[in-house]
Amino acid sequence: MTANATLANKGRPAAASRAREGSPWTGLWAVIAKEMADHLTSARMRILEFLIVLTAAGTVYGAMQSLKGAGAEDRFLFLRLYTTSTDPLPAFVGFLGFLVPLIAIGLAFDSINGEFNRRTLSRLLAQPIYRDALLLGKFLGQLGTLSLVLSAIWLLIFGLGLLGLGVPPSSEEVWRSLWLLLATIFYGGIWLALALVCSVVFRQPATAALAAIAAWLFFTVFWGILGGLLARVVSPVRFGTVQELVAQAQSQLGISRLSPNTLYAEIMVGLLNPGTRSLGLILPAQLQGALLGAPLPLRQSLLLIWPQMTGLIAVTLLLFALAYALFQRQEIRA
Amino acid sequence: MDDPVILARSLTKHYGDFAAVEQLNLAVQPGEVFGLLGPNGAGKTTTILMLLGLTEPTAGSVRVLGFDPVRQPLHVKARVGYLPDQVGFYNELTARENLIYTAKLNGLSRQTAAARIAAALERVDLQAVAHKRVGTYSRGMLQRLGVADVLVKDPQIIILDEPTQGLDPQGAHEVLALILDLKRAGITILLASHLLQQVQAVCDRVGLFHRGRMVLDGTVEALAQRVLGGAYRVRLEAAGLPEALAPMLSSLPGALQVSHAGAGVYTIEARRDLRADAARAVVNGGASLLQLDVEARSLDDIYTRYFREVDHDGQRYTG
Incomplete structure (x- = not known):
């Protein structure tokens, strides 16, 4: 009897007739609104916001003090606000690369398992929405919160710069820092999506947070060391020829670019330092006829960082797709 | 007789080798209160999830109000209210805010939502504390808020999973009174429970689950006749x-x-x-x-007598 039923099921016509009806986006806005409202009022977000505003104010103030002496001949004075470090403080972008993952993980680590533990998940999914809307709504709500926070800081820095430096930014500088804002949001998107995956996989929010932070630490601290070791295995230097040395350096760079931290760092260099002409190795022969130190126009700088940009976005999408696939298969019973 | 509002034919759900629900046939008529009975892990919750399209059947077919929960879950979920076992709410929000979120997810307009929420809160007698954060509610109040949450979508069918579990006698009594009240309003109710006396008090018909199969079904009186032999x-x-x-x-x-x-x-x-x-x-x-x-003659007797006759070992029960 059971065998018959199973057979009958298998014999059923193609997926088309089994396709589900109704839009997967039903209820998406309700979820996004709820998620953003939750985050913008939560104590967790206030702590993180306080932290990032404090570092922004501190580092930018420090940078302004040292820039005041530099004079006005620098064409990209405003961009120096992000990159100038004054002992003992590192530059603002250094802090950003460090704080954004933390905020992103803090936003997303209990997205799904939190609902599960509050026993609200089955009640939510019993409403006329698909799981798609819940997951995407949460992700977009978190991304929206992150964008809001980062944009606020971006404006804050501009305001501080205007007050402190007394020169308005050029349009080139505004565009460059806008692109930096966009890159930072997607860099945060990667860690959001990673934390989302963890929140689907692990039932305990604490475990999910630890797993996401472990991944972040791995890429921040160990990936560079590991990349060096791997490069020595992949392209060993046997005879010490130039080709071998170059090959090893290339492999090491390639491996380190698997880390979102490297991609983001390269984007920052390309955007904030207009003089940057290449993010990889350059041989002296390739520099023939180049005007060293002359800044590239924005378009050329964008071309330079484009692979890194698409890389960041692609990883974000891939991780979200993974979370999606895992969540669709999950049994929701408590 | 009207067409059944819930109709399941040879419904089967396997988790790997484990058969959670096996060859289930079920027909619930409009306006009746049907009780799913059985020990924990007998397949009641799995059956409910399949009715709502929250889990896919391995084999067999289901129709809820004429819709297929596998292909048209949104239609089903817009018309069927589900109160899960040990329902939870967002503690940091008030009762009314929690219900507003449900109303938004159901795509209700602001006016409709406000009217329905007010009516639902009144029905479960929580209007006086609707502005309080849910974190301060007792278990019984939460359960009543769960009923209000279900009522916001103005459902034709309400499915309740263990609605009185974990409540004190007073709370359980209030929830049961609510169920009878809803029945009088003409809503079809499917109730899963292992608390037999309560089920007996409210259900028109019951189905007895054992290891994923519905082994008996009918009115309490008919079951007593069959199992206890009068x-x-x-x-x-x-x-x-x-x-x-x-x-x-x-x-x-x-x-x-x-x-x-x-x-x-x-x-x-x-x-x-x-x-x-x-x-x-x-x-x-x-x-x-x-x-x-x-x-x-109570369900208790029927239950005990029935399960005394079937052996209890050899099978793995899951929650």
Whole structure:
């Protein structure tokens, strides 16, 4: 009897007739609104916001003090606000690369398992929405919160710069820092999506947070060391020829670019330092006829960082797709 | 008779090798209260999830209000309210804010939502505390808020999973009264529980689950007839009993079995109501009769009797 039923099921016509009806986006806005409202009022977000505003104010103030002496001949004075470090403080972008993952993980680590533990998940999914809307709504709500926070800081820095430096930014500088804002949001998107995956996989929010932070630490601290070791295995230097040395350096760079931290760092260099002409190795022969130190126009700088940009976005999408696939298969019973 | 609002045919769900629900046939008529009964892990919750399209059946078909929950889950979920086992809410929000979120997810307009939320809160008698954060609510209030949450979508069918679990008698009573109230409003109710007396109090028909199969279904009366064979159980308490009383009771015409259930307490299972005969026997035997009654045939008896006859080992139960 059971065998018959199973057979009958298998014999059923193609997926088309089994396709589900109704839009997967039903209820998406309700979820996004709820998620953003939750985050913008939560104590967790206030702590993180306080932290990032404090570092922004501190580092930018420090940078302004040292820039005041530099004079006005620098064409990209405003961009120096992000990159100038004054002992003992590192530059603002250094802090950003460090704080954004933390905020992103803090936003997303209990997205799904939190609902599960509050026993609200089955009640939510019993409403006329698909799981798609819940997951995407949460992700977009978190991304929206992150964008809001980062944009606020971006404006804050501009305001501080205007007050402190007394020169308005050029349009080139505004565009460059806008692109930096966009890159930072997607860099945060990667860690959001990673934390989302963890929140689907692990039932305990604490475990999910630890797993996401472990991944972040791995890429921040160990990936560079590991990349060096791997490069020595992949392209060993046997005879010490130039080709071998170059090959090893290339492999090491390639491996380190698997880390979102490297991609983001390269984007920052390309955007904030207009003089940057290449993010990889350059041989002296390739520099023939180049005007060293002359800044590239924005378009050329964008071309330079484009692979890194698409890389960041692609990883974000891939991780979200993974979370999606895992969540669709999950049994929701408590 | 109307078309059934819930119709399941040969519904089957396997998790790997484990059969959570096996060949389930179920038909629930509009306006009735149907109880799914069975021990934990018998397949009640899995059945409910399949009815809502929250988990896919391995085989078989389901129709809820004429819709297929696998292909048209949004239609089903817009018309069916589901109150999960041990329902949870967002503690940091007020009761009303929680319901507003549900209303938004259901795509209700602001006016409709406000009217329905007010009506639902009134019905479950929470309007006075609707502005308080849910974190301050007691378990019974949460359960009533769960009913209000279900009512916001103005459902045609309500599915309740263990609605009285974890409640004190007062809370359980309030929830049961609510269920009867909803029944009077013409809503079809499917109720899963293992608390038999409560189910008996509200359900028109019940289905008994055992290891993923619905082994019995019908009205409580019909089940009693089938399982207990129309038997009566007389409970008797007496003081100063002579040794010979038990054999004397079992020799009464119609008595099937006499068991000694404690100091001076006997239960007699019989084909007829033999209270008068038993009383006479005790008094004539020189003892004093303290208590004598015949038990109403309850689901408890049916349940115990049924499951005493099937063995309990060898199968893995999952929550």
